[in-house]
Amino acid sequence: MANAMRPAWAAIDLQALQHNTQVIRKLAGNRRILGILKANAYGHGLTRIAQALADIDAIGVARVDEALQLRNFGITRPIVLLEGFFAAEQIPILAASNIQPVIHNLHQLEQLAAAEHVSDPMRVWLKIDTGMHRLGIEPSQVSACYQQLANMPQVNGPPILMTHLACADEPEHAQNVKQLNKFAELVHPYQDSVTSMANSAALFAGIGSEYDWVRPGLSLYGVSPFAGTVGSDYALQAVMNLQASMISVRKIKAGEPVGYGAAWAPAEDTYIGIVAIGYGDGYPRHAPQGTPVWIGGRCYPLVGRVAMDMITVDLGAQLNVELGDTAQLWGRELPVEKVAAAVGTIPYELLCNVARRVQLDYLD
Ligand SMILES: Cc1ncc(COP(=O)(O)O)c(C=O)c1O
Structure with missing residues (x-):
């Protein structure tokens, strides 16, 4: 006799999620973990994954609605908006909900400087383009942007300095060294600043994982970021x-x-x-x-x-x-x-x- 049958479902193994978090925590040492939960937590369900990941220091998402969904669900941990705000009208909403935007271009910086009704000054991240050439301010703009943000009444404290690697999943790629060197040079004058570079691949390859915040996404879900390998090769479990x-x-x-x-x-x-x-x-x-x-x-x-x-x-x-x-x-x-x-x-x-x-x- 056949069992009761079901159309497609996804069994989400929260113990595997906890296990992976521990693996990442061990690798990260005393660095803080910004767990990446964008795109509905990579398909695993945003709110339940955020709730289960009580052990991470902050949550990263890509869209304002994802961040607000988390707040409405009662998640109180810091939330980072990886692409920042898309419109100036969103700034007071972020401030009121304690959501930290990434500032990645001068347009956003101007919008922030002009923003009124910012109830509480916001913590912001400043994304620097060290060679991926997608998002991020130019290296030549770092000093001016940093000073401007650090002195802006809408902003709470100096910005966290971050960059993103184009080729971390190919650890031997020359691009990694170029970006590592560029970032080290650019953050050097800001010794007291908080910094961030590594996604899953960089964390597992030890590229830029020495900076203050690591930003794992895929590995949280038990999946290897490196082609030709599987999560279990890195002691990860499929979620x-x-x-x-x-x-x-x-x-x-x-x-x-x-x-x-x-x-x-x-x-x-x-x-x-x-x-x-x-x-x-x-x-x-x-x-x-x-x-x-x-x-x-x-x-x-x-x-x-x-x-x-x-x-x-x-x-x-x-x-x-x-x-x-x-x-x-x-x-x-x-x-x-x-x-x-x-x-x-x-x-x-x-x-x-x-x-x-x-x-x-x-x-x-
Ligand atoms: C800025 C940033 N950091 C970290 C991550 C997480 O990357 P991964 O899922 O490869 O760990 C992403 C995802 O694309 C990202 O955009």
């Missing part, structure tokens, strides 16, 4: 287990096509499992044939096209699984890094794309 029931098992004769476009047919008679997850759940539509799907203790290849609500898996000529079994698309049994490599993407994208209709089950 998200994306799963769905196998809602049908069919015997298919050699040459009979399966799914949309009749895109795949078995060379020999085989069993096909239909798993209740598809691109409507965030499973990548372009996942190629052979992408692994874990069912009942081993991996089977995805075959045919990914549909909105279903995928098809070749179970082979000898059936070792049964209707109602739980398939794991990624998680503890099947690292998301391996699925991402098979699909030609990065784990970040797979995690963030998990759709709203996928129920998140939190396991304490």
